[in-house]
Amino acid sequence: MRTKFHTRIILAAIACLVFVTSCDKSITLSEQLTPLKPADNDADAGTWSMVLMTSPSQIAVAAPTDVTSDAYKAELASLKDIQSKLNQNQRNAIDYWSGGGVLRWDQIFRELVARYNLPPSPNADGSYPVPDAENPFANPQYPFSNPPYASRSYAYVSATIYDALKAAWYYKYLYNRPAPYKTDSGVTALVPQTDMPAYPSEDAVMSGAAAEMLKVLFPAAVEEITLKAGEQRNAALWSGKATSSDIAAGLALGKSVAELFKARAANDGMKTAGGNKALWEGLKANATSRGDVAWLSLETPPRPPMLPFFYKVTPFKMTYDDIAALRPGPPPVAYSTEMNGEVEEVKWYSNNLTRERLAIVHKWADGVGTYTPAGHWNDIAAEHIRDANFSEVRAARAFALLNMTMHNAAVACWDTKFFYFNARPCQLDNSIKTGTGVPNFPAYVSGHSTFSASGAAILSYLFPDHAGDFEAYANEASMSRLYAGIHYRSDCTGGLALGKSVGNFLVDHFASVDGAD
Template identity: 35%
Template structure:
């Protein structure tokens, strides 16, 4: 076993990311703190609106049918986060700031514009979030509206007028996000056919089903200029020495699978308790946003790039999957056993979707939080190993997937820095 494979990140990672109490329940520090005001009556950075809405989205996704579909869950996060950031930017442009109300002072978490800016930002986030989440979860619309009111009333005194102004901008942006979602191609049926041949994937479901998320290559990306922009080269030829060595590795792990490896596989399959890999990375981001004391505009920028990059990585991943149609390890060697709680995903093996998501997430987050790069790299490595431990991927699947995700993240970051394209509903 290689050194990285000896790292048991389960408890250490949980402690690092979430914090852990005496009975080992995972606690999300970024969203568990209530909205509050400091002694001067100025809401602190703990009063960010966006992390709480991210928590609300995680709860909805965990309790819905989306919990079993990381691509569908990531799409919700992407529209939510991009709308939040676009709303904040537009609200600040439209409303401006009132420097005379409460100017920024060291440690008050406000920045230029004082309370006017803070309230406009929070209102923009709340308005956009309520509209977007209502589209994806109409049954909980009253709960989302209650959350808007809770955030409007969180500051000292009566609701600040700039909260309402920001909220109006946010609702308009949310409506534009919904219009985009309705025509992005995600809901279109897949009309292709599954090729048949040696070394090609086939549905192991009984009865056989079309590949999950096969419509993704037809979805409109947020940043990519084409779905095949970062399409990787072909996997090792089926039956070649390099392929047989990769298959033998999966078989060897399956034959001697240890409890620690099962735990790692389950940890990543379940999104560390968030039910999706996108939820996991949004929780990571939330904790580091709060730890860094970011303002609303900065926080929503992190979420927007993170989730848009993961969604685009998924689109690129499925483009590759449906280009190569590569067989899963247990389909090539039926003696490879699965972990029942994970099973065999109903789509081709190459590249690994988990690794595509994780590579994209790590690439974006390392740009915002460079001191966390080593931790991020370790997470990506273990997320990939988890899929090998589960018996569902070859090592070349996870290595290629992580690289595809990092390529997407690098492109997203370059476009964002260039100023030629803003993170916006477009």
């Protein structure tokens, strides 16, 4: 009896031990980056079409000193001295940035978007404070990087990096000053070597372009952004890739290009995209004049609609007229036979929210505290861009095309939403319960569908072998909104069609004719 008892205890102890030892808490992150060694340097990238700059030489970059000059030799001596004393932190910084500056900045700003994607809390009187760019550290913090704000941010940062790198490429191949690891055998290459000229340093160009733009978009993150940018420049130096004059010239160029984009951003209509109470009231007529039911906030207390005048924000490589021409016809009017059928379908999905469909809802929800749908498509794109082994400038092109398209998609989607200003399914039938939060703006057309189809169109152009995957993702993201009970089917199909048109517009009018193919 005694033995048996002890045996049981031992068995239980073993079971516990198995659990404890199998409880490995390390997590595997996707999007791991290995040192970039581009398949092609894209030496002609200086000739590719610009987004905003008038020419690659719009910002002057002075000729570098000769590699035989004393000044340059002094830089090399200093660099060798630094390399002889590198500590582990410095080596870690080199490894981190060797994965590719464009990819790293994309990761960094996805994180910033998620951090600032928090809506203001209501005041005691039921009104909502507006985040203030001049006081970004206050409550509410600035910005509230909701999907339109985020899509615009992704577009500005990636377009700034892209134009700045094309300008850098122009000067690199104009001046042809090799990397220090080529000019001096005493300099060690701590990253894969390429034949690309080093002046101006592409890493420094990116650091200046990305940081200056991000500081405007996420001013409260100034410390972190500045540190990252500084680290990128240091990593370029420490790795033997660039001398201090390569870096100084790159930083100046990147910052100057950012000034051009900052000037554009200051006057692109974003400042007035929130509107005011009188304007919000006026929107109701957009629905009631058609005999439709006007949208109402379903939040308690009711929250003003999210950036209702975002549709006036300037698109990239499109005009507002181009956008308006793509606007779909009106949604079915509330309580019409057609709309009743749509509501009934939403209700069916709400009543039949299976675990499988809930997983799809949550996979694509990209709501509060996340990098938003545009960030999700950057996430999808990043691994394809990494695996394609692009040069920095070609990677920048891919992200810029993707993000400019999704910015345009946001403008087009908001144009349609606020042109019709119709009610969400839960507003017409409050027995409909949702698998994720109901977004605080009108239903038609679905933002997720528009973002996703536009992103899929661009990625399919860039990576045609995977077009089927991108289309499947877009369709799944779109349908997730119907499964969640927050969109009618016509919102989803209409959004997919609109997004695809917006995506194809950029392919046809810019991407396919920019000289990069």
